[in-house]
Amino acid sequence: MTSYTKERMKQLLKVYFIMGSNNNSTLAPEIILEEALKGGISIFQFREKGTGALKGAAKIQLAKRMQELCNQYHVPFIVNDDIELALALDADGVHIGQDDENAIKVRQLFANKLVGVSAHTIEEVKEAIEAGADYIGIGPIYPTSTKKDAKEVQGTSLIEKVKEANLTIPIVGIGGITAENAFPVIQAGADGVAIISEISMADNPYEQTKRLKKVVFGQG
Ligand SMILES: Cc1ncc(COP(=O)(O)OP(=O)(O)O)c(N)n1
Ligand SMILES: Cc1nc(C(=O)O)sc1CCOP(=O)(O)O
Numbered sequence: 001m002t003s004y005t006k007e008r009m010k011q012l013l014k015v016y017f018i019m020g021s022n023n024n025s026t027l028a029p030e031i032i033l034e035e036a037l038k039g040g041i042s043i044f045q046f047r048e049k050g051t052g053a054l055k056g057a058a059k060i061q062l063a064k065r066m067q068e069l070c071n072q073y074h075v076p077f078i079v080n081d082d083i084e085l086a087l088a089l090d091a092d093g094v095h096i097g098q099d100d101e102n103a104i105k106v107r108q109l110f111a112n113k114l115v116g117v118s119a120h121t122i123e124e125v126k127e128a129i130e131a132g133a134d135y136i137g138i139g140p141i142y143p144t145s146t147k148k149d150a151k152e153v154q155g156t157s158l159i160e161k162v163k164e165a166n167l168t169i170p171i172v173g174i175g176g177i178t179a180e181n182a183f184p185v186i187q188a189g190a191d192g193v194a195i196i197s198e199i200s201m202a203d204n205p206y207e208q209t210k211r212l213k214k215v216v217f218g219q220g
């Protein structure tokens with residue numbers, strides 16, 4: 001664990017926005033991120049992967065611009081998968097999946113930073129806790145077309161299992177989450193929702209973020 005308490009971590013997970021340069025429609029990624037920041041996202045993950053993803057200097061430059069925006073709004077900036085980039089930018093943390101760098105090693109490398117781990121079974125959740133993860137990402141909750149290699153849709157079943165097992169690690173649900181279907185994820189026991197397309201492809205990312213935030217706080 002880092003210096004973030006579990007309670008603080010749970011607050012940060014409320015509306016977790018994730019994006020890269022290929023998740024947008026007409027607006028530029030930086031514009032979308034700033035609108036989402038104004039709308040009240042609680043944490044941001046830079047996830048530059050998939051068709052047409054930037055590489056090399058272009059990727060680093062975009063990451064830096066997005067990090068600067070997050071800093072302006074005092075929102076933690078997390079890097080997906082790319083440990084080297086996270087270290088180079090002194091990011092606030094990293095998110096890794098089961099096919100990425102080993103969680104124990106990542107925990108050591110990012111001793112005072114946030115480490116998020118994806119989990120699809122209760123065993124993976126327990127392993128992530130053992131490795132010292134600050135939070136777990138559970139998904140896909142609903143069908144998603146954003147991640148081509150997503151696992152089978154599991155609804156909220158694993159979230160419920162984690163709560164039944166009295167495991168207190170902060171949880172964020174991910175995959176196909178919209179303002180219309182977010183509340184059951186919270187009701188099942190997640191601390192927040194992780195979103196790509198519902199915000200990044202929205203006509204108005206600011207309004208969409210505000211809508212999601214209301215739902216997560218039970219005011220939707
Ligand atoms: C918050 C959050 N949860 C889960 C994931 C998925 O991570 P992973 O399984 O490593 O897949 P990729 O995102 O790397 O394709 C995530 N990124 N964020
Ligand atoms: C990045 C990611 N991880 C998932 C998982 O199940 O671990 S689903 C997913 C894509 C989330 O995008 P959208 O909000 O557009 O469905």
Ligand SMILES: [Mg+2]
Pocket residue numbers: 080081095096097100
């Ligand atoms: Mg990954």
